[in-house]
Amino acid sequence: MTSQPGSESGSEALRIAFSPCPNDTFTFDALAHGRVPGAPALDVTFADIDLTNGMAERGEFDVLKVSYAVLPWVLDEYTLLPCGGALGRGCGPLVLTREPGPAAGLAGRTVAVPSERSTAYLLFRLWAAESVPGGVGEVVVMPFHEIMPAVRDGKVDAGLVIHEARFTYQNYGLHKLADMGEHWESTTGLPIPLGAIIAKRSLGGGTLELLAESIRRSVRMAWDDPEVSRPYVLAHSQEMDPAVADQHIGLYVNEFTANLGPDGYAAVRGLLTRAAAEGLVPPLGQDALRFV
Numbered sequence: 001m002t003s004q005p006g007s008e009s010g011s012e013a014l015r016i017a018f019s020p021c022p023n024d025t026f027t028f029d030a031l032a033h034g035r036v037p038g039a040p041a042l043d044v045t046f047a048d049i050d051l052t053n054g055m056a057e058r059g060e061f062d063v064l065k066v067s068y069a070v071l072p073w074v075l076d077e078y079t080l081l082p083c084g085g086a087l088g089r090g091c092g093p094l095v096l097t098r099e100p101g102p103a104a105g106l107a108g109r110t111v112a113v114p115s116e117r118s119t120a121y122l123l124f125r126l127w128a129a130e131s132v133p134g135g136v137g138e139v140v141v142m143p144f145h146e147i148m149p150a151v152r153d154g155k156v157d158a159g160l161v162i163h164e165a166r167f168t169y170q171n172y173g174l175h176k177l178a179d180m181g182e183h184w185e186s187t188t189g190l191p192i193p194l195g196a197i198i199a200k201r202s203l204g205g206g207t208l209e210l211l212a213e214s215i216r217r218s219v220r221m222a223w224d225d226p227e228v229s230r231p232y233v234l235a236h237s238q239e240m241d242p243a244v245a246d247q248h249i250g251l252y253v254n255e256f257t258a259n260l261g262p263d264g265y266a267a268v269r270g271l272l273t274r275a276a277a278e279g280l281v282p283p284l285g286q287d288a289l290r291f292v
Contacts, residue, residue: 029233052066078199085194092181164244
């Protein structure tokens, strides 16, 4: 977890934590660097999604990028922003193994996952309930960038991977056993809800509305001139190949980042309603996803 100065100093800056992944740094570049006129100042901390999920449950930070799967535990204190997050099509988490084989072969096996409160793990649980008779064995949580080496080296039998891993897993000699996104889209027809931006309700409606509009403007500024954000993206992308960073941004920063819209909200409610029916998360209240 690392911090950096916000767009300006002072106690008025909103404390925000998001991942160092290209989609987040691309989305927040203009806002984090004070280039969005009239926007609130940010004090930025970088942290992987498992850490930010925990921060949200503890009520830390004013604004956080979290897994949609954690929302049922935090929406009393936080509101879901209608922009800035990651949803999409063809961008779901993958289950990887060293050798090709049927999904049923995961029965009783050890699987590494990036977080037990991640959307990826929720999608995996829903898929495994239908596809792995008897269920998987031990689930091991580890940072997402350690999962593919662990599968390759035989430390675990399979790994659930996210982010740019869908572009690079073949470099590790691994095989795609299943695509959680394909399963989700084929059974629901909805986009895949992955990461959400949440902010404390106590900030007040005016600040929350300004924050949401500022995030939208930051995204549009990045789209209008992608080269401006490139130094910020590459500085925090863990030595990622620039071409892979561009693929990552192209996949995860899309229409839903600018505005969740009806399909985005339907996807989020659909995921959490289905998960609640399986006993995986607490049920959502009727107005839980309403902004402000």
